[in-house]
Amino acid sequence: MERLLLFALSIFFGVFMNRFEHEAIVLKSARSGENDRILTALTLKAGKISIMAKGAQSAKCKYLLSCQPFAFSQFVLALYPKNPLMPYAISADLINPFRNLYSSVERQASACFATEAVDAVLEPEAVDSHVFMLLYHTLRLLCSMDASRASLMALAFTLKLLAICGHAPELGACLVCGAKLETYFINVDMGGILCARCAKGEGECIVSSLEAEYSYALMHMDMESLGEVYLVDEATQLKLLKVFCLFLPIQRQLRSLTSLLPE
Numbered sequence: 001m002e003r004l005l006l007f008a009l010s011i012f013f014g015v016f017m018n019r020f021e022h023e024a025i026v027l028k029s030a031r032s033g034e035n036d037r038i039l040t041a042l043t044l045k046a047g048k049i050s051i052m053a054k055g056a057q058s059a060k061c062k063y064l065l066s067c068q069p070f071a072f073s074q075f076v077l078a079l080y081p082k083n084p085l086m087p088y089a090i091s092a093d094l095i096n097p098f099r100n101l102y103s104s105v106e107r108q109a110s111a112c113f114a115t116e117a118v119d120a121v122l123e124p125e126a127v128d129s130h131v132f133m134l135l136y137h138t139l140r141l142l143c144s145m146d147a148s149r150a151s152l153m154a155l156a157f158t159l160k161l162l163a164i165c166g167h168a169p170e171l172g173a174c175l176v177c178g179a180k181l182e183t184y185f186i187n188v189d190m191g192g193i194l195c196a197r198c199a200k201g202e203g204e205c206i207v208s209s210l211e212a213e214y215s216y217a218l219m220h221m222d223m224e225s226l227g228e229v230y231l232v233d234e235a236t237q238l239k240l241l242k243v244f245c246l247f248l249p250i251q252r253q254l255r256s257l258t259s260l261l262p263e
Contacts, residue, residue, distance in 0.1 A: 018079045019090065022046055025072045025135060027115045031057065037067055039089075040119060041075070042135060047127040048119070051077065052088045066092035070101055070111055070139055100143035106150035107142050112256040114138050114157050120250040121165060130164045137223050145227050151237045152218075154260060156226055158244050159219035167191075167247050171216040174198055182209050188246045204243050215240055238262065 024041035027048070032038045037056040042048050056067040066073035072095045077087035101111045118135050122128065138157045142150060162168045170192030173180045177198055184193035185203030193212055194203060207215075214232060221229065231237075238261055245257060 020077055020087075022049075022075050022077060023072070023095070024049075024051075024075050025115075025132070025139070026067065026069050027119045029053075029056075029067055029069055038086075039067055042118060042122070042132055044129055044132050045127065047125045048122045049125065050086050051075065052083070052086050054088060056089075063089060063092035063094075065097055066094050068097065069115065070098045072096040072098065072136065072139075096140075098139045098143050101139065104147040104150070106147045109256065109259045110150040110154040110157075111139055111142055113154050113254065113260055114142075116254050116256045117158065117161060117245075117248065117250075120252065120254060121161065121248060128164065131161065134160055134164065134223075141223060141226065149227065149231065151234055151241065151260065152229070152231060153226065155215075155237050155241045155244070156218040156221070156223070158241060158248070159215060160223075162244065162247050163219055165249055167249055168219060169193070169215075169244065169247055171212040171219075180209070183207070184209070184212060186243050188243075191247075204246060205239065207240070207243075211236060211240060215244070235262075 022043040022045065024043045027040045027042055030038050032052070035055050035057045037053045039051040039053055040048065041051055053063070053067045055061045056064060061067070063073070065071060066075070073092040074095060075092045076090040078090050079087050101107045114135060118131060122131065134157065138153060142153050145153065169186070174184065174195040175190050175192045176194060179195045181195050184195060184207055185199035186192070186205055186207055187194050187199060187203045193207065218229070242257070242261060245254065
């Protein structure tokens with residue numbers, strides 16, 4: 001009887017006293033064994049964390065919808081003595097599943113790009129409330145805006161993420177001589193635009209002064225205004241998205257980017 005009581009107390013103090021809650025957006029969900037899933041989630045207060053979702057492969061799982069990519073939920077987590085480095089999901093209350101992201105290929109592709117970019121940029125447990133809010137509002141606006149603006153949202157998201165991370169490109173004038181011209185070379189190593197004379201033919205692509213001004217405006221514009229901003233042609237949006245992704249502080253190419261770019 002005494003051993004049983006001690007065992008019960010150890011469970012109580014080892015598990016239940018270590019429960020904690022986090023609001024989290026699921027960045028990705030990977031299968032683990034036959035019944036479980038490991039979630040990579042972005043939280044407001046603990047940064048990017050991994051969560052073991054026991055039984056999440058089963059249709060009977062009570063928090064199945066909270067384990068889907070993009071889902072925003074209030075998770076109740078607990079640390080178990082056997083694996084103190086990865087919290088287990090005890091329960092989850094779905095706040096917003098962002099269901100409309102699945103209503104079009106364009107919305108879903110841009111949402112996948114945004115979550116993969118955040119996952120690649122942030123180190124585990126790196127806390128950045130600005131990145132969290134940027135991702136949340138990007139997913140929210142992708143759901144409500146016309147699907148034709150999905151590429152614009154991906155471009156604006158990338159520029160704003162660069163600004164938050166301290167890698168915003170200089171787009172006002174030539175970085176070397178300060179010249180303001182009609183066309184520039186974008187040079188990632190230099191961190192912005194160069195005139196033809198200073199670039200000496202070296203750069204990732206050529207942009208017009210209007211494209212540079214357009215990108216600067218997107219970087220600093222309030223996100224709620226993106227639904228009204230003038231839409232440049234999709235080819236220009238994707239050209240700018242591709243080159244600005246090169247400024248991201250990551251060591252690999254984002255796989256989801258290929259689904260946004262034409263073959």
